[in-house]
Amino acid sequence: MSTLQAPTGLGKTAAVLFPALVYALSAGSPVLYVAPKNSQFKAAVDLGKVFQKSRIPLKVLVLTSKAKACQKDEILCQNSSCPFATNYHDKVEENDLRTRDEKRHLWDYRYFQKLSEQYEICPYEIGMERIRAADLIICDYNYVFSPHANFLDRYLDPIVPMKKPVLVIDEAHNLYERVIENYSPEIRLSILKEFFSKTLVKDEAFNKIIDQAIRLMKTLSPPASSAKIKTDGEAIKELLAQTLSLMTARWGGDGLPGSEDPLFQFFTLWYDLNEMINVSQESIPLIYKRENGDEVLKAQCIDPSALIAPIYDNFLGVVAFSATLKPFAFYQHMSGFDLQTSEAVEFGSPFPREHKKIMVIPQVQTNYRERDRHYQRIAMIIERVIDLQSGPYLVFFSSYQFLRAVEAELPKGRDWQIFSQSSSLSGAGVQRIMDLLEDGEGTRLILAVQGGSLSEGIDFRGMGLRGVFVVGPAVPSATFERKLMQDHFEQLSGNGRAYAYVYPSMTKSVQAAGRIVRDESEKGIIILMDPRFVEKDYAEAMPDDWYELSAKELVPKQILAEVKEFWDQVAGNVGHEVHGKAKGPIGEDSLSV
Ligand code: SF4
Structure with a gap:
């Protein structure tokens, strides 16, 4: 069992799945790849195509949820109410549908919908019937990590036992929260x-x-x-x-x-x-x-490890990976891995460290009690940093309310294009933002929230992002459930506050920061605002290449001078002019507006 961390944008999915497939296939087993969102399936499907191009006849099965696959408005799987259930087995047998297109390389949503329409059979059910014939099965976490999960029941048929699959868990930082949600009725x-x-x-x-x-x-x-x-x-x-x-x-x-x-x-x-x-x-x-x-x-599930660990007994091997699995001890425990017998490996970024400038500004307070005194300062820092280098920037807040408050303080009358995320942002809205970043000119400012659809699982590569501001850690609210979690881990490891509040918030902050410098030509700045970012518990969730000995190394003596120096150093490669002089220092003494 292994836990792997590597920066976003490196093609982790293919890098992990490839050896997993080679290992599993040589043992006569399939690979089960699980991810928290269907949008993450593409990388796994694409890898299947690579195998097929190399004349390795890999059969790839993509399972969609029953709700998505269902042909009816309501899921009523009875002979009397659904024609796709009526005489299902007779129709499947008469038309050889269990083995039809056996040599086909991809059995996915579209394929099963077509079969369903042609033979009036349930598309979800016929998909599940292919589980035992596939080499690579791609599906959501819920097929394995839910009290209603049915993958293993289907696969581990006691009458015709099959070889155990290898389990590959993508974006594994999401797993424990999904399990908590699924097991808290x-x-x-x-x-x-x-x-x-x-x-x-x-x-x-x-x-x-x-x-x-x-x-x-x-x-x-x-x-x-x-x-x-x-x-x-x-x-x-x-x-x-x-x-x-x-x-x-x-x-x-x-x-x-x-x-x-x-x-x-x-x-x-x-x-x-x-x-x-x-x-x-x-x-x-x-x-x-x-x-x-x-x-x-x-x-209320407060520690999912005991629920998850026994599930792994059904697999030949388990690999969990993500860009944010630190500290490893936290994620290994929360993901049900045995700390003694499982491995944890961090891969650094292959891109030169000089391509990104990471700063912590501890003079800005973003905690709930004090933040309203800092809205103007935050807006001022954003403005003055952006004035040194125009282009697209992302600013991530811990809540929508915080976002709106700082947005109101941003300067008016500038030739910036500003887009601020709302809680109802749709897929089309995300696409409009991508278009704005890709095709727009000058300064474009995207104001968004940490943990949202613009801060995780989205690739801004090639859009020339100049910087990311992370305005405070998104620390979870101190609900009764969170306090129970804190007490539980305090007793278990003496680390209750970090397990319940600090590490979950840092996952979101590091994910947000990871939207930038995703290929070797990109350069940019990451500015984290809040003194908590240099505290030990927060700092140990940062990737290895962010600092050498202490996160305090990330605190600049003079913010603007150091930002300007960074852009001066990379200016030749960025292709944009660095604008004028840094307007006076924003040092410890000069943060007041
Ligand atoms: S049998 Fe299939 S198509 Fe019919 S209601 Fe159930 S899931 Fe939907």
Whole structure:
């Protein structure tokens, strides 16, 4: 098992997948490549084509989610309600669809949609049937890391056992948060009450069960607004048993209820909760909280390692990689890797270190209590740094509110083009920004948030970016759940604050900073604003090539003079004129506006 970190934009996916495929194929096993977003599948599909061009007949299977593959408006997979499910097996067998196009190299969404339309069969199901025939299977994390995951069930058929696949996890810094999300089911009092109105006719038997569930929530509710609670789970099991018996009475012997059926939805809510509270009170405590006028009963996953680790037993080998997996001990633990037996390797950037200037400006405070006194300073630093070198820049904030506040302080009447990200930014909006960066001229300023669609999984290579400003670390809010996580890791490793707040925020900051200098011709500046960036816990999440001994090396004596010096040094290669003199120092004493 290995954890690999390398900078963004180097072709990591191909570099990791290639040896994984060679190793797996020589052992007669397939590779399962998982990523958090479908948009990341392309690099893996492209590598499959490279094998095929070299006359290695690699069969690549791309699985899409059921929601995307489904031909109907609602997922109701019953013979009676979906023609694509009706006589599915007969249609598949009559037309040899399990083995059709066996020699084809790519079985993807379009291929299965075509089969589905031609033979009126479910495109999702026929895709799943190809799992055991593929050499490279490409899919979302949820196929493996979810309580409802069905990849392994399909693959590890006990009747016809197959060789274990090699698992390759891309953008692995996302894995632990996805697992936390997937394994933290909750029940809201408001949702329970809605079930009363969901039944079309008055449903006495079901209403009685809903009443019982609401009473159960009241019994469990603690005096405090948020608290961990203990239960032996008997009352929940009893509620589930009664719901199941009502379901059996209604549908016994006559198929299953649809996923939209209120009784089935009610059962699923409690079933998921019950599954998780039986795992471990330590890593998934049961909590009760009151928020926004509602009450929530939740199994909150705070340490996913014990959930993930056993999943790896199903694989021949596991490789997890990303541009941000530091500190390794944190990501190895959170990803379920055994620290003693797994390897961790960091690859540095192959591009000259002189091509980027990294600075920390500790005089700017961005923490919630003090930031409003610094909005003007931040705007002033951005303006004066940009005045030394025009071109496109990215500015990443920790929240939309922070972004808007600084945007209001930016100088008016300049010939800059400014685009600020909103929470509803669509794929088309992202494309407009790419066009602005690619085709525009002069200073273009993209104001965005860390952890958003403009700071991760997006490649601005070749767009001539001059710099990235990271305005403060995006430290998670101190919610009740976060505090539980902090306490848990404080007890486990004495590192609670770093595990719950510092490392997750630094992943976002380093990802944002990584948007620049993505090939050997690019040069640019990275400016991080906040004194926390030089603290030990924050600094140990930075890539090795950012500093030698201490992150304090990144604090400039004179900000503008050093930025100008950097541009002077690289000016010959940048092809842009460095504008005039640095306008007076922005040193420690001169940050006031
Ligand atoms: S059987 Fe397939 S097409 Fe029909 S509802 Fe289910 S997922 Fe959709």
